[in-house]
Amino acid sequence: MLSGQRLSLGFLALVLLLAPSSVNPAGLENVKIGIPSMTVTTMPLAVAKDQKFFQKEGLNVEMVLMPAAMNIKVLLAGDIQYATTVGSAVVAAVRGINTRVVMCFVDRPLLDLVGRSEIGSIAELKGKLVGISSRGGLHDVTMRSILAQSGVDPSQATLLAVGTQGSMFAALKAGRIAAGLLNPPHNFLAYREGLKNLGFGGNYVRLPSTGLVTMREHLDRSPDQVRRMIRALARARAFARENKPATVAILKRFLKLDDEDLTAKIYDYHRKAETPDGRIDAALAAETVRDTRQAEGITREIDPKQVFDFSYVEPTR
Numbered sequence: 001m002l003s004g005q006r007l008s009l010g011f012l013a014l015v016l017l018l019a020p021s022s023v024n025p026a027g028l029e030n031v032k033i034g035i036p037s038m039t040v041t042t043m044p045l046a047v048a049k050d051q052k053f054f055q056k057e058g059l060n061v062e063m064v065l066m067p068a069a070m071n072i073k074v075l076l077a078g079d080i081q082y083a084t085t086v087g088s089a090v091v092a093a094v095r096g097i098n099t100r101v102v103m104c105f106v107d108r109p110l111l112d113l114v115g116r117s118e119i120g121s122i123a124e125l126k127g128k129l130v131g132i133s134s135r136g137g138l139h140d141v142t143m144r145s146i147l148a149q150s151g152v153d154p155s156q157a158t159l160l161a162v163g164t165q166g167s168m169f170a171a172l173k174a175g176r177i178a179a180g181l182l183n184p185p186h187n188f189l190a191y192r193e194g195l196k197n198l199g200f201g202g203n204y205v206r207l208p209s210t211g212l213v214t215m216r217e218h219l220d221r222s223p224d225q226v227r228r229m230i231r232a233l234a235r236a237r238a239f240a241r242e243n244k245p246a247t248v249a250i251l252k253r254f255l256k257l258d259d260e261d262l263t264a265k266i267y268d269y270h271r272k273a274e275t276p277d278g279r280i281d282a283a284l285a286a287e288t289v290r291d292t293r294q295a296e297g298i299t300r301e302i303d304p305k306q307v308f309d310f311s312y313v314e315p316t317r
Contacts, residue, residue: 022228029225032077033082033212036068039182040270041106041210042084047247048236048256059229072099075215077264081222082214082229087138089213090292098216100309104239104280105210105232106273108202109142110217112187114172115179116199121149121196131171131180133164137293138209139181142201149204184266185257202273208280208288219309226312234278234314241271267296279310 031054035042045063048054064080071083072092083089089099119125122216125147130246132139144154160177162168168180172195179198182190191197213227219226240247244267252263280288285304293302 016282017289024134025057027056027185028090029058029227031059031061031082031225032064032080033061033084034064034066034080035084036066036071038065038189038256039109039210040251040266041273043240043247043251043254043270044105044233044236045084046250047240048232050253051236051239053232053235053239054229057232057233059225059228061229061232070214072097075213077101081218081225082212084213086208086211090288090307091239091296094296094298094302095287099213099268099307100216100219101210101211101213101307102219102226102309102311102312103207103233103278104275104308105209105212105278106270107208107275107280107284108206108273109209110136110269110273111139111142111183111201112183112199113143113146113179113201114182114187114190115196116172116175117194119178119197119198121195122146122154126152126156127158128178129158129160130170131177131178133158133163133168133181134161138207141207142205143181145204146199146201150199184269185255185262188262188265188269200272206284206287208275208284209280219312223312227314230278230312231314237274237278241274278313281307 021164035045049061068085068088071085072088074080075083076097080160086101086104089101092099106306113122130143132143134140140159143159147154148155161176162171162180165182165186166183169186169190171177172180172190174191182202212233216225248260248263248267251267252258253261255263255266257263282304285308289302289304
């Protein structure tokens with residue numbers, strides 16, 4: 001344990017207070033996994049917990065809600081055993097920290113480019129204000145890719161950092177921006193307001209963002225636990241694919257949504273980004289590491305196998 005990486009006890013207590021309370025049935029192994037928010041991309045965790053797939057693997061899994069920026073720091077401190085923030089884990093790995101991505105739930109961003117009703121095509125965004133959440137992040141990369149692949153030089157549009165999804169939605173409705181990137185449920189709420197779907201971000205960018213992350217030391221120390229975690233999550237993903245009504249009911253509770261139709265749309269939308277078996281292909285792994293190295297200004301070569309390790313994922317039958 002690196003003392004310089006340990007969080008203050010006060011902050012950690014606050015983090016743990018945000019976690020759903022759970023009682024450990026006798027004999028189960030306690031496991032904590034950090035998640036940045038309750039979103040559809042973390043659905044496998046909700047399903048595995050609801051359907052007792054974790055419990056059947058001898059695990060008592062507690063989801064700990066904390067800011068995305070803290071996931072890897074708390075993981076490194078040893079206060080959680082797993083995290084879900086794949087992007088942060090890749091950044092940490094290329095910086096020399098022994099994080100490992102052992103499963104990927106999605107391999108592309110769940111983002112729609114949503115435009116004002118008068119915008120007929122992406123080409124019409126030349127010279128207009130378009131919204132992203134922040135500079136340098138997933139929204140920025142996705143927006144630039146959408147524009148470039150649609151024949152619009154990103155410099156021909158003005159990218160405005162708007163902030164939260166709520167702020168983006170409000171800016172679109174008020175006409176302060178011509179288009180912006182929205183994730184569920186905000187994209188579907190926007191369509192109800194008459195705003196227009198200009199394109200699915202996942203058709204332009206492939207980038208793993210959510211999955212199962214741990215430390216190399218944990219892989220060495222507890223390989224059987226890692227396999228059981230992955231096995232439970234694989235069963236949850238299979239259940240979700242095969243049982244839409246039951247999964248929509250779980251999602252409604254997990255996302256705190258009362259709208260059945262909206263939740264069903266989110267479920268269907270998530271299917272567009274799912275990895276088939278929890279792995280990503282070697283080309284995408286190499287590309288993800290390369291792009292992260294470039295963004296971080298790291299010139300040394302890094303083997304993608306030092307970042308992604310899917311050897312614990314059982315072959316599909």
